[in-house]
Amino acid sequence: MDIVQAENRIKELRESIDYHNYRYYVLDNPEITDAEYDKLMRELISLESQFPQLITPDSPSQRVGGEPLEAFKKVTHREPMISLADAFSEEELRDFNRRVTENVGNQVEYVVELKIDGLAVSLTYENGLLVTAATRGDGVVGEDVTQNVKTIKSVPLRLNIQKDKIPMVIEVRGEIYLSKEGFKKLNEEREEMGLPTFANPRNAAAGSIRQLDSKITAKRPLSTFMYALGYVEGIEFNTHLEVLEFYKACGFKVNPHIKSFNNFDDVIDYCMSWKEKRHSLPYEIDGMVIKVNSLHFQKILGSTAKTPRWAIAYKFPAEQKISVIEDIVVSV
Ligand SMILES: CC(C)(C)c1nc(N2CCN(c3ncccn3)CC2)c2cc(C(N)=O)c(N)nc2n1
Numbered sequence: 001m002d003i004v005q006a007e008n009r010i011k012e013l014r015e016s017i018d019y020h021n022y023r024y025y026v027l028d029n030p031e032i033t034d035a036e037y038d039k040l041m042r043e044l045i046s047l048e049s050q051f052p053q054l055i056t057p058d059s060p061s062q063r064v065g066g067e068p069l070e071a072f073k074k075v076t077h078r079e080p081m082i083s084l085a086d087a088f089s090e091e092e093l094r095d096f097n098r099r100v101t102e103n104v105g106n107q108v109e110y111v112v113e114l115k116i117d118g119l120a121v122s123l124t125y126e127n128g129l130l131v132t133a134a135t136r137g138d139g140v141v142g143e144d145v146t147q148n149v150k151t152i153k154s155v156p157l158r159l160n161i162q163k164d165k166i167p168m169v170i171e172v173r174g175e176i177y178l179s180k181e182g183f184k185k186l187n188e189e190r191e192e193m194g195l196p197t198f199a200n201p202r203n204a205a206a207g208s209i210r211q212l213d214s215k216i217t218a219k220r221p222l223s224t225f226m227y228a229l230g231y232v233e234g235i236e237f238n239t240h241l242e243v244l245e246f247y248k249a250c251g252f253k254v255n256p257h258i259k260s261f262n263n264f265d266d267v268i269d270y271c272m273s274w275k276e277k278r279h280s281l282p283y284e285i286d287g288m289v290i291k292v293n294s295l296h297f298q299k300i301l302g303s304t305a306k307t308p309r310w311a312i313a314y315k316f317p318a319e320q321k322i323s324v325i326e327d328i329v330v331s332v
Contacts, residue, residue: 065147065214078231118177151218171230182221
């Protein structure tokens with residue numbers, strides 16, 4: 001095979017592997033078996049090793065990182081990652097709505113999202129290519145965890161949209177999480193290896209992302225839901241829902257239970273409905289997040305020093321954790 005044929009075959013393989021990653025890790029609906037997928041990846045890696053000049057940073061073969069890092073570099077977010085004010089009751093939610101409607105009138109559309117209990121992350125794409133993934137840190141400066149985040153198959157290495165729609169720069173924000181199932185399996189493995197177990201999926205996700213060796217991260221079943229926009233250049237949005245639709249079009253995973261409402265009573269009903277329903281979800285949530293949909297209204301409402309006036313978290317009451325103490329059999 002000459003280099004032109006290799007280039008064509010490599011392009012085909014990359015598109016096919018990216019597509020099957022999207023089907024499996026974003027849609028949770030694979031079309032091929034793991035064996036067929038592995039065969040495609042083996043052929044790509046073999047061709048790239050024969051023609052290393054054809055390797056590109058966005059090739060799916062580049063997901064499992066290189067050498068372990070000595071330490072994480074620091075990254076300054078182009079737009080700070082602000083925090084969220086918490087509401088713990090219906091009354092506090094209604095106070096939030098009152099403050100909003102006093103400022104922008106009572107024709108406000110809200111977007112309501114599950115509050116995924118994971119680790120916030122900021123993904124920077126330049127001309128459509130993933131260049132930096134950073135933890136939230138103190139909101140202004142985070143840690144560069146790009147090599148580790150590249151191992152997460154639900155994170156696209158390239159925005160999968162037509163060229164003329166690709167923004168020059170975009171900071172895509174979301175949550176990295178471990179499913180309840182993945183958390184249980186990881187702790188069982190650690191117990192077998194005599195390693196300390198993680199207290200909850202959030203700690204397990206944070207511990208997996210803060211690995212200096214990305215080969216360890218690659219073995220952890222991490223996933224993502226993207227839910228916010230940071231700095232952006234080269235594309236305009238009018239609403240939060242438009243941002244989420246754009247993320248879906250780019251190939252990101254967006255939570256399927258996000259809903260919008262014009263009536264605040266419906267917002268409250270939806271939040272309360274998830275207090276019990278959440279136990280049937282395959283991942284942990286610790287509340288809901290309510291956001292004003294209009295980006296124009298978000299700008300008018302602005303932020304305090306630490307939190308937006310256009311969004312609030314509703315936290316579910318902490319649950320009584322029943323810890324089963326192994327039956328102690330006393331031999332008589
Ligand atoms: C963009 C805004 C500020 C409105 C925002 N901020 C969030 N967070 C802020 C505070 N964060 C934070 N993390 C650690 C320490 C302090 N704050 C971590 C996420 C959101 C978290 C979730 C979620 N978890 O599912 C979500 N669906 N939407 C969010 N939206």
